[in-house]
Amino acid sequence: MKYTEDHEWLRVEGDLVVVGITDHASEQLGDVVFVELPEPGRAVSKGDEIVVIESVKAASDISAPLDGEIVEVNADVADNPGMVNEDPTGKAWFFKMKVADLSALDAMMDEAAYKDLIG
Amino acid sequence: MxxxxxxxxxxxxxxxxxxxxxxxxxxxxxxxxxxxxxxxxxxxxxxxxxxxxxMGQILLTAKSGRIEDAALALERLVPVDILGLREGRQRYAMFTNDAGGILDDLMVANRGDHLFLVVNAACKEADLAHLKAGLPDCDAGMVExxxxxxxxxxxxxxxxxxxxxxxxxxxxxxxxxxxxxxxxxxxxxxxxxxxxxxxxxxxxxxxxxxxxxxxxxxxxxxxxxxxxxxxxxxAGMCLYGHDIDETTTPVEGNLTWAIQKARRAGGAREGGFPGAERILKELAEGPARRRVGLRPEGRAPMREGTAIHAGSEGGAAIGTITSGGFGPSIEAPMAMGYLPADLTEGTVVFGEVRGKRLPAVISAMPFQPNNYKR
CATH class of the missing domain: 3.30.1360.120 (Probable tRNA modification gtpase trme; domain 1)
Known part of the structure; x- marks a missing residue:
């Protein structure tokens, strides 16, 4: 698993990258009540805000961690946003994307580096 | 901190x-x-x-020692019937300013020989100063x-x-x-x-x-x-500084239920509070805008500051959300805000959320039925 400074996790699955948010992010957000996901097929650039998460407290954006194309989104999360609090690193993944260059993940934080970041 | x-x-x-x-x-x-x-x-x-x-707890006593004098004195600052508040009873009220706006909302209780007030934390020092300046015939003190x-x-x-x-x-x-x-x-x-x-x-x-x-x-x-x-x-209740403030009158704030007959036109003690001219006029003729409840149609909450439009495209904003979020008991988003007073319950308006206009229905409040012991 790899991590971004925006508290996303990335997991390689075949030639796709699965993206969700970390336990730490889920705890910080509080109870999630609404998730808006991008359209499958959308071409995204790193940094594009493509997921909206609303918790009981506030709205947050999740950005594309890499350049690529959204291939699949997790409709279960949109139907049942509470999953993001229950299982953020498992069932509550947000989207799968095809990236131009999987080796871009090598430069990202591993678990130890992410744990240092969140202290 | x-x-x-x-x-x-x-x-x-x-x-x-x-x-x-x-x-x-x-x-x-x-x-x-x-x-x-x-x-x-x-x-x-x-x-x-x-x-x-x-929150601020304030005791208000008339220098004469008579509860009626304390009640009549406080009525100079609130558009509420305090004289008619019986011993052992409490009532919602608001301090108004000369423009009819709301300085704070509060609870007032009659405790036999004095009044007990509970006011908002952010306003409590200003409220005490307001009482002391406005009511020289009373002693007002913060409960420590x-x-x-x-x-x-x-x-x-x-x-x-x-x-x-x-x-x-x-x-x-x-x-x-x-x-x-x-x-x-x-x-x-x-x-x-x-x-x-x-x-x-x-x-x-x-x-x-x-x-x-x-x-x-x-x-x-x-x-x-x-x-x-x-x-x-x-529960459809106002948060001071958000849903009501110095720029909103009690009538615009849909709080007319808190202004009893005695203080209205033709009442025993008509007017006599700051901003009475505007507030009595709005009671008679209706306000231009009013605080209403809104139920967004999808799942997306409409937060404070969201602009409200009459249509799904074009046109200037007709109002703003003052409180909004997700209602855990109603399992849906909910909001309140100010809209032109001629828009009735059931009207669909559009809140601009992240660049998209999403529909919301003007709805009765409370969103969740009250459960009081009467």
Whole structure:
């Protein structure tokens, strides 16, 4: 698993990258009540805000961690946003994307580096 | 968090795992480990304990010593019938300014020979100064050395009655002084959640023990500011500084129910409060805009500041959301805001959320039915 400074996790699955948010992010957000996901097929650039998460407290954006194309989104999360609090690193993944260059993940934080970041 | 004040229950909040945030000059718990959603639902299903010690408790006594004089004096600052408030009863009121705007909203109780006021934390010093300046015929003083707790929810009565059995005699908006141990409790059967419940003023040195005795009961959980906000919004109640402020009149704020007949045109004590000209005119002719409830049609909440439009495209904004979020009990987003007064319930308007206009229906409040013991 790899991590971004925006508290996303990335997991390689075949030639796709699965993206969700970390336990730490889920705890910080509080109870999630609404998730808006991008359209499958959308071409995204790193940094594009493509997921909206609303918790009981506030709205947050999740950005594309890499350049690529959204291939699949997790409709279960949109139907049942509470999953993001229950299982953020498992069932509550947000989207799968095809990236131009999987080796871009090598430069990202591993678990130890992410744990240092969140202290 | 320098310069922030703490309530007497600060250490208890921290021990309970409360996440402390700055609020109205105090460090207050926004939530406990249970989380906002479950705290909200727990309050509606059982009983929640809130520390509201940051709020101002004020005693108002006429220099003559007569309660009627204190009541008539306070009526010079609020558009509310205080003289008609019987001993042992409480009533909602608001301080108005000369333009008819609202300086603060408050609760007023008649305690026999004086009035007891509970005001918002952020306004309490200004409110006291306003009372002192406006009412030279009265003595007004901030109560020191007392904490304020709210116990809210359908099991609040059963829980509190274990410590103070005769609270069962109180009905909604009654106030009474009751003994617990050697402490004198000032109890009102009211709150700000739409549920049955109590607000309890307790001497500081008893506050933690009293709170712990309640929290030891299975029914009672500590509840933070996050759930306090979603509970009051579901109940359709205003948050001062957001839904009402110095620029909104009580009529625009849809609080005309709080202005009794005695203070209206033709009443026994018509007018005579700051901004009476505008407020009485709006009562007679209707205001240009009014605070309404909104139910967004999808799942996306519409937050404070969201612009409201009449149509799905084009046109200038016709209003703004003043409070908005997700209602855990109604399992849907909810909001309130100001819209032109000619728009009726059932009208669909559009809130601009992240560049998209999403439909919302003007809806009756409360969103969640009240559950008071009358």
């Amino acid at each position: 320098a310069d922030l004040k703490r309530t007497v229950l600060y250490d208890l909040h921290v021990r309970l795992g409360g996440k402390m945030v700055p609020f109205a000059g105090y460090e207050m718990p926004v939530q406990y480990p249970m989380g906002v959603l479950k705290e909200h639902l727990h309050t509606r299903a059982s009983a929640g304990l809130f520390d509201v010690s940051h 050395g007392r904490s304020l707790l709210a116990l809210q929810g359908p099991k609040a009565e059963a829980a509190l009655a274990r410590l103070v059995p005769d609270v069962v005699d109180l009905t909604f908006m009654d106030v009474a002084i009751r003994a617990w141990d050697t402490a004198e409790l000032w109890i009102s059967r009211s709150g700000y959640t739409g549920e049955d419940g109590f607000e309890i003023s307790v001497p500081d040195r008893f506050a933690e023990t009293f709170a712990r005795r309640l929290l030891d009961m299975d029914e009672v959980a500590p509840i933070g500011l996050g759930a306090r906000d979603s509970l009051r919004l579901e």
